[in-house]
Amino acid sequence: MTDHDKKEHCGVFGIYGHREAAKITYLGLYALQHRGEESAGIAVSDGKQIHLHKGMGLVGEVFNEENMERLPGRIAIGHTRYSTTGSSLPKNAQPLVVNYSRGTMALAHNGNLVNVSRLHDELEAYGSIFQTTTDSEIVLHMMARPQCTSREQALSETVKLLEGAYSFVFLTENQLMGVRDPLGFRPLCLGKLNKAYVLASETCALDLIHAKFIREVEPGEIIIIDEKGIRSIFPMGKSIRRAYCIFEHVYFSRPDSRVFGENVQVVREKLGRRLAIEHPAQADLVIPIPDSGNAAALGYSHQSEIPFAHGLIRNHYIGRTFIQPSQEIRDLNVKVKFNPLKDVIKGKRLVVVDDSIVRGTTCRNRVRSLREAGAKEIHMRISCPPIRHPCFYGIDFPTRRELIAQTHTIEEIRKFVEVDTLGYLSLEGMLSCVAASQEYCTACYSGEYRTKVPSEGDKYSLERTHGEGGVAEKA
Numbered sequence: 001m002t003d004h005d006k007k008e009h010c011g012v013f014g015i016y017g018h019r020e021a022a023k024i025t026y027l028g029l030y031a032l033q034h035r036g037e038e039s040a041g042i043a044v045s046d047g048k049q050i051h052l053h054k055g056m057g058l059v060g061e062v063f064n065e066e067n068m069e070r071l072p073g074r075i076a077i078g079h080t081r082y083s084t085t086g087s088s089l090p091k092n093a094q095p096l097v098v099n100y101s102r103g104t105m106a107l108a109h110n111g112n113l114v115n116v117s118r119l120h121d122e123l124e125a126y127g128s129i130f131q132t133t134t135d136s137e138i139v140l141h142m143m144a145r146p147q148c149t150s151r152e153q154a155l156s157e158t159v160k161l162l163e164g165a166y167s168f169v170f171l172t173e174n175q176l177m178g179v180r181d182p183l184g185f186r187p188l189c190l191g192k193l194n195k196a197y198v199l200a201s202e203t204c205a206l207d208l209i210h211a212k213f214i215r216e217v218e219p220g221e222i223i224i225i226d227e228k229g230i231r232s233i234f235p236m237g238k239s240i241r242r243a244y245c246i247f248e249h250v251y252f253s254r255p256d257s258r259v260f261g262e263n264v265q266v267v268r269e270k271l272g273r274r275l276a277i278e279h280p281a282q283a284d285l286v287i288p289i290p291d292s293g294n295a296a297a298l299g300y301s302h303q304s305e306i307p308f309a310h311g312l313i314r315n316h317y318i319g320r321t322f323i324q325p326s327q328e329i330r331d332l333n334v335k336v337k338f339n340p341l342k343d344v345i346k347g348k349r350l351v352v353v354d355d356s357i358v359r360g361t362t363c364r365n366r367v368r369s370l371r372e373a374g375a376k377e378i379h380m381r382i383s384c385p386p387i388r389h390p391c392f393y394g395i396d397f398p399t400r401r402e403l404i405a406q407t408h409t410i411e412e413i414r415k416f417v418e419v420d421t422l423g424y425l426s427l428e429g430m431l432s433c434v435a436a437s438q439e440y441c442t443a444c445y446s447g448e449y450r451t452k453v454p455s456e457g458d459k460y461s462l463e464r465t466h467g468e469g470g471v472a473e474k475a
């Protein structure tokens with residue numbers, strides 16, 4: 001899968017009790033860049049007020065020495081974003097910061113709320129005026145309601161009303177808080193850097209700053225870190241139901257991260273091994289679609305004993321040229337992103353491993369360029385089942401109609417992408433590669449959603465019905 005098919009969602013980071021909180025957050029965001037490339041931001045508290053800098057672009061583009069100097073303080077949160085709800089607009093960049101009767105607070109969100117439409121209408125009926133078109137802003141409005149006596153209580157009451165996927169980090173003048181939804185769709189971990197506490201979407205962010213991993217934030221848990229230390233509450237009680245996003249292992253998370261208790265690279269290699277058992281091929285080489293297919297291709301190669309090779313070279317430096325994901329730009333993107341290694345693949349029978357096929361057009365373009373480079377046969381292998389259903393929990397798949405597996409049989413897809421054979425990993429096969437298989441969400445493959453979900457729309461639907469100030473509900 002590539003940028004053409006879908007985008008990353010978001011990465012969040014937080015730190016409490018470090019004299020260079022903003023700089024550490026900046027480094028943490030570098031490690032989470034893969035989770036969102038559209039915008040980045042850091043909010044930091046100096047104990048009295050919250051300072052903010054955010055903008056469109058990659059972390060390295062948004063921040064420089066000068067604006068980092070204007071972020072003093074010992075508590076910070078940060079965010080890398082791709083728009084899973086709301087348009088890709090500067091006003092939607094996070095963290096979101098609000099001033100209200102009890103002071104100032106900032107929020108960074110990874111995930112997607114499924115009941116935003118109702119919450120939005122209720123809040124608007126009581127006079128809320130929205131500044132952004134993100135679902136995250138709703139949470140701040142709910143937190144600011146006057147009947148709560150403390151922020152802790154406000155947060156506890158707010159999360160009881162939210163449905164869907166969320167891993168939040170909150171910043172107040174003197175607190176850092178982290179929250180994970182009761183089903184645990186998105187990862188969030190807790191670490192320690194000397195005396196400072198750290199929260200991050202993925203453990204690779206802890207590694208980069210040399211923080212020690214303590215544990216994952218539990219589903220349904222709120223962690224509060226302030227001058228009294230660290231404490232945790234479960235406002236909805238401890239839930240035993242889980243819905244970890246299996247796609248974090250298949251594609252999203254970085255291979256050097258541990259998510260949901262397992263290393264991503266190890267899981268991906270298992271997916272590749274299982275794929276080789278389910279869909280063997282007579283071939284000379286196994287090549288990945290880089291980078292997301294690398295680990296599964298390695299697993300396939302080990303299991304099948306067909307040599308592994310790099311047959312496509314990825315250009316890593318084109319990302320920011322194409323900010324607007326329009327169809328025309330996507331097509332260009334496809335052509336400039338990978339270059340086939342002719343000397344490696346010419347005259348060879350190839351097993352090509354990728355993590356998914358979404359619309360099919362990207363895959364077909366890759367196949368065509370491999371053929372032009374002289375590949376004799378192409379056996380496409382996909383390290384997860386066909387994606388047939390939309391994700392309501394923060395992954396930006398296209399609508400149902402655009403998903404090729406929704407409208408085509410596997411044989412039709414094979415013909416469409418112009419390969420000699422096509423094999424998808426089975427649902428059982430995929431789940432056999434993770435330890436707690438019953439705890440995973442697989443809704444985009446199976447259609448079995450673990451929460452109520454909105455009817456089909458798209459992520460801009462509320463912008464259309466409520467105008468630009470509305471909050472979008474994603475399909």
Ligand code: SF4
Nearest residue numbers: 245247391441443444
């Ligand atoms: S629907 Fe798919 S992508 Fe979305 S949370 Fe579930 S497994 Fe992950």
